Amino acid sequence: MNVSISLPMPARHGRIDLSRPIFVVLVLALGLLVVLPLFWLAYYSLLDQNGQFTLANFSALVTDPTLRRPFLTALGMALGVGVLSCVIATPLAWLVARSDLPGRTAIRALVTASFVTPPFLGAIAWEILAAPNSGLINVAYRSLLGLEPYEYLVDIYTFEGLVFAIACYTFPYVFTLVVNALERVPSDLEDASSMLGGRLSTTLRRVTIPLVLPAILAGTMIAILQALTMFGSPAILALPAGFHVITTKIWSLFQYPPKPGLAAAAALPLLIVTIMLLWGQARILGRRGYTTLGGKSSDPRIAKLGRWRWLAIAFVVSVLLLTVLLPYAALLKTALTRTVAEPLTWSSFTLHHVNFVFFEFSATKLALRNTFLLGFLTATIGTAIALVIAYLVTRRSVPGSQLLGYLATAPVAIPGIVLGVGLFLSYSNPSLMLYGTLWILLIAFLTIEMPAGYQQLSSAFKSVHPELEEASRILGGTRMTTLRLITAPLLRSNVVATWCFVFIGTIRELSATILLTTAETKLVSVIIYDLNESGDLGAISVLGIMLLVISFAVVIIANRLPVLGGQRLPAAR
Amino acid sequence: MMKRRTVLSGALVSGLALLGAGGLAWAQAPAPYEPNQEMIDAAKKEGTVVWYTATDVQVSEKVGNAFEAKHPGIKVQVERSGSERVFQRISQEYGSGIHKADVIETSDAVHFLLFKRQGWLQPAVPSDVAKSWPAQVKDPDGQFAAYRAHLSVIGYNTQQVKKEEAPKSHADLLDPKWRNRIVKAHPGYSGTIMTGTHALSEALGWDYFEKLGKQRIMQVQSSTEPPKKLAQGERSVMADGNEYNMFMLKESGVPVEVVYATEGTPIAIGHAGLLKNAPHPNAAKLFYAFLFSRDTQQLISDVGGLRSFHPEVKEKEGRTPLSQIKILYSDPTKLEPQIEEIKKKYEVNFGT
Known part of the structure; x- marks a missing residue:
């Protein structure tokens, strides 16, 4: 008898492996998203004011010191931010993930709060705190020591001040990635190290840190790129200090009479630097394997801090004080007093700003609605696309899948403000008129957030051993079924985290937004910027606090929703 | 409260005469208009007026609220940013054929030279402007007029x-x-x-x-x-x-x-103009006239501290009248x- 025939074959036939058509569609879609604006930028960078071909824009980059200087300043600033973020975030992440420090959940929540904070809002809060004369810290410093007026302790309107104010809101990128990675380092490797006589510091240096190095580097790289392409914080802090970075300079090129050609050309060096950074990262990581999440995983080891405990607490408290607690206390105070300089007392207490924002200021409601609508859409669509791309690329399932990875990462090289211009040029012609609608903002946000989403998910994929997927595939699952049934659930905490990343990123976005909003498509970030331009700190504080509360609520709900997998993986605890 | 009555002084007007805007005053300006019931009804149907402005946000929101109180059922959408941002936005929008704004106002007189040259403005002369505004601070073709000065x-x-x-x-x-x-x-x-x-x-x-x-x-x-x-x-x-x-x-x-x-x-003269492609033409016209009315001009003087060209506006006590200030003018055509x-x-x- 021919038994083997009647045995059900793994049911591969009849089901189409969708990964190839999906690959093609994604390449086309991403290509359109990324290439179209770049094409228009390249085109415009080669035109002079009258529409004639010229290379003058590029030669101006080298010869004109008012263009050269902002670029070098921005590079220095971004590197400073990267180093500072890494130095703050790595120990913090280790303490939270792997030590017996008390209050770890609260620390996580507060770091999330600083991540949810749009950097430009943080910059405004730091103006309130550390402006040399009116800054609350300096006022307290003078009155404590009985100093003369104009003496000050800290001045936020400096290069160092700017680096600090940006790092406060970029370190969570490093933190989140490193915490996730630390939780995935299997304890057997560390056990092996300690069994062989390695002390905690040796294990940390020889085993743990090398294993999470990809996460540290990826986080630092995101921090550097964020800083390099950031517009809001430099516009708020660098201009008063009397210097430009490249983004504020590019922005100033759109003042009347606008010079889009020069702006487009000025974006080119940024593109090159970014590509070099990405290449550098790939070189450092090399071909080493970092698979840490296999089918059999064990709880991470928790280190006892012992006498180092107090030092650790002091470190954590000062980080959180500087990045979250003080800025929000300052915003709260400003929201409730008439002017920034007054102390909060019964007599200076006022609900004027609250009343103004909710009942007099006509833009509030519309902006809130648009902001959260776009946040949800971008996060959901963006995460879905990033998940598929990360899967296809890390598993090299389709020939040429690396191309998708490059396309998904490419937008990181385009500063938001330049992308804003590119998108404006692409989607404001009569045949494709999206300018003035929310669609152009959705496209902008998807493009801007794709690199972060992709990076995060692909580093997650790299840490999942393919053995589990191979099992599914052997049993007849197609690639997409496997992704849906095996890999995605394994990574659901990463997926939720990515969703939140993208959601928050959208809410924080200002640089592309500022060129793409119109009366009916305005966003909270833009009205905050407009209000800052006219110095209405009270109204900004009210809006800022509201933005924080709502986005924080969204993040908490997203992390708790049972549909999304409820609490994190057990290991995260 | 005693309010001192000040008309923008002769010094100001003669100063403005130097700007060379005068000459062929009222060459092609349309007949002055006064809001009538028909316009108000049509405006109510449109329901909204979109105002791009560079005046301080607290002041412009008050003007918006005053209009909404006077004409219930018509919402004023105040779009406030700095003058150059307003200009950048309208240029971007009009460059792409988007017509969202009804009335525009910036503190940069040069902008209105450009708007006029582009043909974006709809000639319209509210009766207050026709009656009381010095010729030097309104466009001879009736395309814009000084909403404020500061x-x-x-x-x-x-x-x-x-x-x-x-x-x-x-x-x-x-x-x-x-x-x-x-x-x-x-x-x-x-x-x-x-x-x-x-x-x-x-x-x-x-x-x-x-x-x-x-x-x-x-x-x-x-x-x-x-x-x-x-x-x-x-x-x-x-x-x-x-x-x-x-x-x-x-x-x-x-x-x-x-x-x-x-x-x-x-001194900066802040002109206002009605846009030709206004999406709410009647509400726009109603609002435009409202901006120049005595009450609104008094409001922006009182709560906004802006200088008005309306002769019936009384300035608050304690503010130095323009006649006692040495003023420096900038000619937009030279600027x-x-x-x-x-x-x-x-x-x-x-x-x-």
């Missing part, structure tokens, strides 16, 4: 600086004692400051800005911002900034004081070709 003044925080020690002139700002103490707005971001920089560079020469640039000033963007930095006590003296913000702060009890410099004080150069020179001297 000065860009020197100011100081009275808690930090004694009256005797306060600067009296622009030259006084160059005293080394003000190093690190001065806040100043930026001509690239503010129409008022661009106008003021032009007027001052003609009156005092670029030499003045060269020296001011060495005072380590705090650079802010909009001309509404320096008064607020004074109010916070962040800087003690402002080199330029809106007079009307100073009024508003001072009258609410904030310790700031205005200085009318001995060399003269630049326009120089904008690029002014920005370049400014960046050389001030870093941004």
